[in-house]
Structure formats: C-alpha cells, structure tokens
Amino acid sequence: MTTLMLTEDETMLRDAARGFLDGAAPVRNLRENRDQGRAFDTGLWKEMAQMGWAGVLVSEDNGGSDMGHRAAGILAEEMGQTLVASPFISSAxxxxxxxRNAASDRLAGIADGSLLYALAVDEGAKHGPAKTAMSAxxxxxxxxxxxxxTFVADGASADRVLVLARTAGSAGETEGLTLFDLDASRAGISRSAKNTVDSRDFAQIDFDGVEATGDDVVGEVDGGHAAxxxxxxxxxxxxxxxxxxLSAGAFAMTAGYLKERRQFDRIIGTFQALQHRAAHMWSEIEVTASAIANAGRVLDEKPDESELAVSIAKARATKTAKLVVSEGVQMHGGIGMTDEFDMGFYMKRARVGAEWLGDYGYHAARVARARGF
Incomplete structure (x- = not known):
C-alpha cells in the first residue's frame, strides 16, 4: 500500500527548503525578475543547485542525490508557495x-545546475504530444x-533542447515520433521569447533544416513517444x-488578510460566510495535496503505471488553484486586482500553470480513459 506520509529525509528536505526560500526567494523576487527583464535569478538557481535540488532525480553516479519524484514534488510545492522562477521543472x-536511462554524460551538468534544458513538444494552443507534425x-x-x-518553458534561456519530431506517420499518431537532444545554439535554431502573464520564460522555437545525427536521438528512432x-x-x-x-501560498495570504481587515467595525474574518469560503479552500488544498503525494509515490514505485495518478493530481491542482486565487482576489477586494499587490501574481501563475503540460480537460480525459469511459 502506498504511504502518503513523509519520510524523515523528506521532512528534513521540506523544512530546509521552506527555511531557505522564505528568506532567499520571497514573492517580490518575481516582481524584480519581471522589472529587470530576466527569466530567473541565476544566483538563486546556483544556490539551489548547490543544495542538491537540481540533482534530485539524477543518480549519485552522475553527481545527483537521487531522492525521487516525491522529493521533487516537495521542492516544487515549496517553490510554488513563493512563486519561485527557476528552470527546476524543465531541467531537474x-x-x-x-x-536518466540514456547513458547521457549531460546528467552531471543537470545535477550541478550548469546545464539548462527546455522541452519543445507542443505546436498548437493546447498540449498534445501525439499531434506533433514537425518533420525530421x-x-x-x-x-x-x-x-x-510553441509555449516552450525556459526556451529562451536553455542551453539544450529536447525536441519531439516526426520521423514517420502523421500528426495524431503516437508511432513515428523521435526525441532529439540538441544544442540550443545549433545552426538553424532560432528562439523568440514570448510574453506571458506570469512573467516567466516561455519561447517559440523555430527549426529550419536543423541537422541531427543518431547521437542526438534519445531512446529509439520512431520510439520518441515512449522516450x-x-x-x-x-x-x-x-x-x-x-x-x-501556489494555492497554499495564496490561501495563507488571504487568511492573513481576513484576520486584519476591518469592515463595519468588525474583522471581516468573523463573518460566517467568509469563514465557510475559507474552510472550503483549505479543504480542497488538503485533498489535492494528498493527490500530489500519491502521484509522487507512484512515480517512484510504479512509474509505468503512473499516468492515472499524475492526471488526477494535475486536474485537481489546476481546479484548486483556480478556486483559491479567484477567491483570494475577491476577498482582497479592489487591492486584489492591482499590480502593486502580490495576489495578482498568484492568479497569473495559476493561469499559465493550468495550460502548461495539459489543461484540466486534457487530464480529465486521460483519467476517463484510464477508468474505461
């Protein structure tokens, strides 16, 4: 039976991550990144790599800590609370x-944070790897x-790009896809940064007759979907x-506001209607957190059977984040909609995160198929 409880090492990791991020990466860092036109704070990423976060899924032989997907989820969850901008998900x-299983000598670069990757999969407005039409x-x-x-996360700042292209078949088929690992500066590759509401690094990448060899193939030719x-x-x-x-961070900000804002000579948190709405948010976050923990455990223990658990987690996380940030903005009243107030950053990140790697509909459909509907 899969346990959702944290191990001693995972508890220490969570506490260390929270202690570090509270001081080194408050939400205002995201504002500073945006105002300075940078994708992320490279100094912060270096510190994160030195603590072993970049190598959380890299084997010890390649310089990583190999703590597993549950640990990676713990780090991602802590980063979400203060909206940390980093290439963690794309690279680490x-x-x-x-x-991991490609015998790549680049894993050491990922583990020490010196080598940044982006994943170039989608070509349309929605996530769909099988819809790949790009030719190889x-x-x-x-x-x-x-x-x-399109919509390549960390695409403008990455050193290398994992790109899915079609070597056989036609768009919509899972067969005939091949995954390539390419230097982002290779001749024929051009990148253009795209503005997103969450002020993170997303790019459009064009490939014009880019030459790739068999050494650039990850996995097998025509077997890119499995890879x-x-x-x-x-x-x-x-x-x-x-x-x-992110939901927990937005909820904490909202709960704090409910405890200090006065209206009609009363703290608004004493209004029963607002208490009910806050309780609803808290409950949804707790249930979703269990789904997240389960997805991490299944990835660690039965990775080939993880699709259902992962899609349940992504669908729930998307829905919960939408609820919490919408309620947060509303409960903050007029200031919730201003750029000067941090709540808006949570809403913007939630909106982009909902689309990246599959929206609610995409993952709900995967859950339905997995359950025989």
Missing part, C-alpha cells in the same frame, strides 16, 4: 527523467528538422505540486 525534473526527414545518416514549437512519456508524467506531477504550493 523533465530532462533528468528523459535522460532522413538525410543520409542524419536527420533534418523543420518546424515550429518522453515518463518524463512528461514527471513534469506534470512536479507542476501539480507547484500549483498546490
């Missing part, structure tokens, strides 16, 4: 998982990649954890 989670035509012993990837599936599940679970941390 998705790329590390994708390359054979050219002698090599391939030439041509096409466009990327576990990595996507890992990323979705970590993103779900971040959204749950």
């Amino acid at each position: 989670v998705i790329a590390a998982t994708a390359l 035509e054979k050219s002698g012993n090599a391939f030439r990649l041509s096409g466009r990837k 990327i599936a576990r990595a996507l599940n890992a990323g979705q679970a970590a993103l779900s954890a971040e959204l749950t941390g």
Whole structure:
C-alpha cells in the first residue's frame, strides 16, 4: 500500500527548503525578475543547485542525490508557495527523467545546475504530444528538422533542447515520433521569447533544416513517444505540486488578510460566510495535496503505471488553484486586482500553470480513459 506520509529525509528536505526560500526567494523576487527583464535569478538557481535540488532525480553516479519524484514534488510545492522562477521543472525534473536511462554524460551538468534544458513538444494552443507534425526527414545518416514549437518553458534561456519530431506517420499518431537532444545554439535554431502573464520564460522555437545525427536521438528512432512519456508524467506531477504550493501560498495570504481587515467595525474574518469560503479552500488544498503525494509515490514505485495518478493530481491542482486565487482576489477586494499587490501574481501563475503540460480537460480525459469511459 502506498504511504502518503513523509519520510524523515523528506521532512528534513521540506523544512530546509521552506527555511531557505522564505528568506532567499520571497514573492517580490518575481516582481524584480519581471522589472529587470530576466527569466530567473541565476544566483538563486546556483544556490539551489548547490543544495542538491537540481540533482534530485539524477543518480549519485552522475553527481545527483537521487531522492525521487516525491522529493521533487516537495521542492516544487515549496517553490510554488513563493512563486519561485527557476528552470527546476524543465531541467531537474523533465530532462533528468528523459535522460536518466540514456547513458547521457549531460546528467552531471543537470545535477550541478550548469546545464539548462527546455522541452519543445507542443505546436498548437493546447498540449498534445501525439499531434506533433514537425518533420525530421532522413538525410543520409542524419536527420533534418523543420518546424515550429510553441509555449516552450525556459526556451529562451536553455542551453539544450529536447525536441519531439516526426520521423514517420502523421500528426495524431503516437508511432513515428523521435526525441532529439540538441544544442540550443545549433545552426538553424532560432528562439523568440514570448510574453506571458506570469512573467516567466516561455519561447517559440523555430527549426529550419536543423541537422541531427543518431547521437542526438534519445531512446529509439520512431520510439520518441515512449522516450518522453515518463518524463512528461514527471513534469506534470512536479507542476501539480507547484500549483498546490501556489494555492497554499495564496490561501495563507488571504487568511492573513481576513484576520486584519476591518469592515463595519468588525474583522471581516468573523463573518460566517467568509469563514465557510475559507474552510472550503483549505479543504480542497488538503485533498489535492494528498493527490500530489500519491502521484509522487507512484512515480517512484510504479512509474509505468503512473499516468492515472499524475492526471488526477494535475486536474485537481489546476481546479484548486483556480478556486483559491479567484477567491483570494475577491476577498482582497479592489487591492486584489492591482499590480502593486502580490495576489495578482498568484492568479497569473495559476493561469499559465493550468495550460502548461495539459489543461484540466486534457487530464480529465486521460483519467476517463484510464477508468474505461
């Protein structure tokens, strides 16, 4: 039976992460990143890597701590509480998982935080790896990649890109996809940063006859869907954890406001209607946190059977975050809608997180299929 309780090491990790992030990465850092036009604080990321966070899913032989997906979720959840901007999910989670069994010498770079990865999968407005149409035509012993990837998280700042392209079949088929690991500065690759409401690093990446060899293939040619599936599940679970941390952070801010704001000569937190709404938010966060813990445990214990647990976690995390930030903005009244107040940053991040790696509808459909509907 899967246990949702934290181990002693996981408890220590959570407490250490919270203690560090409270002082080193408050929400105002996100505002500073935005105002200075930077994707994330490189100094903060270096400190996080030195604490071993970047190598949480990298084997000890490659310089990592190999603590597992539940630990990665704990870190992501703590980062979500203060909206930490970092390449953690793209590099330390998705790329590390994708390359874990590929005997890649780049895992050490991921573990020490010196090598940043982005995952280029989607080509339309919605997540759908099987919809990949970008071509990777054979050219002698090599391939030439041509096409466009959109909504690439950490795409503007990444050193390398994991890109899913079609070597056979047609869009909509899971067969015929191949995963490539490419240097982001390779000839024919052009990147353009895209503005998102949460002021994070997302980019559009164009590939114009980019040459790739067999050494750039992760897994097997035409077997890219299998090569990327576990990595996507890992990323979705970590993103779900971040959204749950976000919900907890927004709830704490709202609860604090309810305890100090006065209206009609009374603290508004004494109004029963607001108490009921706050209790509803808290309950939803707690239930979702259990789903997040379960997804992490299943990824660690039965990774090939993790899709259902991960999609339940992502669907719940998306729905819960939407509830909490909407209620938070409303309960703060007019100031909740202003740029000067931090609550708006939680709402914006929740909106982008809801879309990245599959929205509520995408994951609800996966849950339905897994349950035979």
